[in-house]
Amino acid sequence: MSGVVIIGAGQGGFQAAASLRSEGYSGPVLLIGEEAGLPYQRPPLSKTYLKSGDEGALALRPAAFYETQNITLRTGLRADRIDRARQVVVCGDTEFPYDHLILATGTRNLRPPIPGIEHALDLRTLADAARLRGALDGVQRVGVIGGGFIGLEFAAVARSLGREVTVAEAAPRLMARAVSPAMSERFAAKHREMGTEIILGDGVTAIDAVGFTLSSGRRVNADLILLAAGVRPNTELAWEAGLEVANGILVNDQLLTSDPAISALGDCASFPDHRSHHLIRLESVQAAADHARLIAKRIVHGPSAPYHAVPWFWSDQADWKLQIAGLARPEDSAEILPDGSVIRLKGDIVTAVETVNNAKVHMMARKRMAGATPMTRESFAAPV
Amino acid sequence: MVAITFIQPDGASQTVTATVGDSVMQTALNNNIDGIFAECGGAMMCATCHCYVDDAWTDATGERVDGEEDMLDCAEAEMRPTSRLTCQIKVTDALDGLVVHLPEA
Numbered sequence: 001m002s003g004v005v006i007i008g009a010g011q012g013g014f015q016a017a018a019s020l021r022s023e024g025y026s027g028p029v030l031l032i033g034e035e036a037g038l039p040y041q042r043p044p045l046s047k048t049y050l051k052s053g054d055e056g057a058l059a060l061r062p063a064a065f066y067e068t069q070n071i072t073l074r075t076g077l078r079a080d081r082i083d084r085a086r087q088v089v090v091c092g093d094t095e096f097p098y099d100h101l102i103l104a105t106g107t108r109n110l111r112p113p114i115p116g117i118e119h120a121l122d123l124r125t126l127a128d129a130a131r132l133r134g135a136l137d138g139v140q141r142v143g144v145i146g147g148g149f150i151g152l153e154f155a156a157v158a159r160s161l162g163r164e165v166t167v168a169e170a171a172p173r174l175m176a177r178a179v180s181p182a183m184s185e186r187f188a189a190k191h192r193e194m195g196t197e198i199i200l201g202d203g204v205t206a207i208d209a210v211g212f213t214l215s216s217g218r219r220v221n222a223d224l225i226l227l228a229a230g231v232r233p234n235t236e237l238a239w240e241a242g243l244e245v246a247n248g249i250l251v252n253d254q255l256l257t258s259d260p261a262i263s264a265l266g267d268c269a270s271f272p273d274h275r276s277h278h279l280i281r282l283e284s285v286q287a288a289a290d291h292a293r294l295i296a297k298r299i300v301h302g303p304s305a306p307y308h309a310v311p312w313f314w315s316d317q318a319d320w321k322l323q324i325a326g327l328a329r330p331e332d333s334a335e336i337l338p339d340g341s342v343i344r345l346k347g348d349i350v351t352a353v354e355t356v357n358n359a360k361v362h363m364m365a366r367k368r369m370a371g372a373t374p375m376t377r378e379s380f381a382a383p384v
Numbered sequence: 385m386v387a388i389t390f391i392q393p394d395g396a397s398q399t400v401t402a403t404v405g406d407s408v409m410q411t412a413l414n415n416n417i418d419g420i421f422a423e424c425g426g427a428m429m430c431a432t433c434h435c436y437v438d439d440a441w442t443d444a445t446g447e448r449v450d451g452e453e454d455m456l457d458c459a460e461a462e463m464r465p466t467s468r469l470t471c472q473i474k475v476t477d478a479l480d481g482l483v484v485h486l487p488e489a
């Protein structure tokens with residue numbers, strides 16, 4: 001028996017290995033990861049870690065966990081190729097055979113072809129975060145390219161450490177892919193109140209050692225530049241092996257790729273959304289972990305109900321915790337509630353609920369969205 | 385080193401050593417304690433690290449933090465006056481001997 005091989009030892013790869021064991025899988029489990037060290041969580045990298053520098057708190061589990069669970073962890077090792085006909089993963093001169101293969105390769109930062117891009121730092125891995133943390137120490141002016149979650153979280157930390165911070169976003173509003181215009185506006189106001197300069201609708205055209213230039217011609221001076229302009233899914237392994245790829249490794253509602261011996265999960269997977277029936281790719285801890293659990297269950301117990309977990313997400317920016325339950329399509333309408341929460345609607349169905357520092361409403365929404373029938377505007381308003 | 389005892393609903397108990405500065409949740413994960421799932425990794429986004437603090441220790445573990453109660457309210461098992469999220473209890477020397485009970489899964 002060759003067992004299960006998992007490529008990518010991040011949030012989802014780790015969870016798949018752990019869940020295989022907790023579901024009672026007794027065959028070999030091999031977790032291969034390119035990054036050195038124990039599998040760790042990324043969310044704190046743009047939040048508490050930047051302040052504390054505490055690497056120990058990031059590990060998902062201590063080394064002893066992998067031993068007691070009999071999970072073979074091979075980190076600092078890159079998978080080069082998948083030979084589907086022979087069911088082996090090739091890493092350099094070594095071949096690892098599999099009965100089932102799980103692709104959990106995540107994403108990498110998008111590096112647009114802007115002149116001087118080499119002056120901008122990334123924030124994706126622990127190594128990136130450590131470098132960034134070190135760089136923050138000696139500088140006064142910080143420039144952030146990209147007003148998405150990671151850029152804004154970093155901006156909030158840098159600002160709280162007393163740096164002068166400018167965020168430049170090419171789109172007309174912040175976090176445009178993920179939240180309603182009203183929520184974008186609330187956050188823009190919040191950051192501006194903190195003293196951060198927020199520039200919207202003005203993309204970066206050139207970067208140098210002391211700042212960057214925007215398409216309007218405007219100049220932003222900065223001694224440290226973070227590039228947080230989105231990511232690209234790591235689909236090359238799958239593509240080269242002849243698997244279907246569509247903005248991510250294509251999987252069905254059992255999270256199986258076009259090869260029944262290979263699953264894909266998390267940031268790198270493009271899967272059918274049970275509610276909207278669109279193909280989606282999510283970049284969240286929730287999706288990575290819920291995908292991993294379904295795959296582990298399926299490997300151990302056979303096919304199950306289609307994947308239908310309710311998406312949820314959070315972002316900590318200064319003393320605000322943004323929470324999103326569900327998933328809205330861009331065209332869904334938005335209704336602003338008296339407390340500033342926003343509900344997204346498709347007709348009468350609530351597709352997403354965006355709240356700030358309101359765990360109660362967030363959790364209520366998650367619970368009701370998980371119910372057998374969709375949450376309507378009316379059932380959202382009904383008392384718990 | 386600080387000793388923490390986790391007691392399962394069936395009475396089985398496990399005493400482990402914790403590191404000051406870690407959370408009780410991290411301590412549980414490090415020792416593979418059943419019943420602490422910690423889905424969100426301590427970001428107060430789930431209630432899967434719920435525990436009942438032993439009556440003798442509720443003063444020492446202190447008050448719930450902002451927002452914790454709302455999460456506990458949504459936990460699988462019932463919320464009791466002694467309910468806490470283990471991710472929000474920081475291990476200190478004063479907690480040496482702490483006893484927490486895990487909810488019915």
Ligand SMILES: Cc1cc2nc3c(=O)[nH]c(=O)nc-3n(C[C@H](O)[C@H](O)[C@H](O)COP(=O)(O)OP(=O)(O)OC[C@H]3O[C@@H](n4cnc5c(N)ncnc54)[C@H](O)[C@@H]3O)c2cc1C
Nearest residue numbers: 008010011012034042043079105106266267283284285288
């Ligand atoms: C700074 C930051 C902050 C975030 N904050 C939040 C947040 O607040 N809330 C939230 O829900 N999500 C957040 N996320 C997103 C979340 O971390 C990801 O969605 C999650 O990690 C995805 O898990 P994954 O397993 O799909 O990929 P990853 O965790 O990225 O793991 C993929 C791993 O695969 C490895 N790999 C790739 N190719 C190969 C190969 N060929 N061979 C071997 N190994 C390979 C990579 O090195 C990587 O370690 C954040 C992400 C970042 C970067």
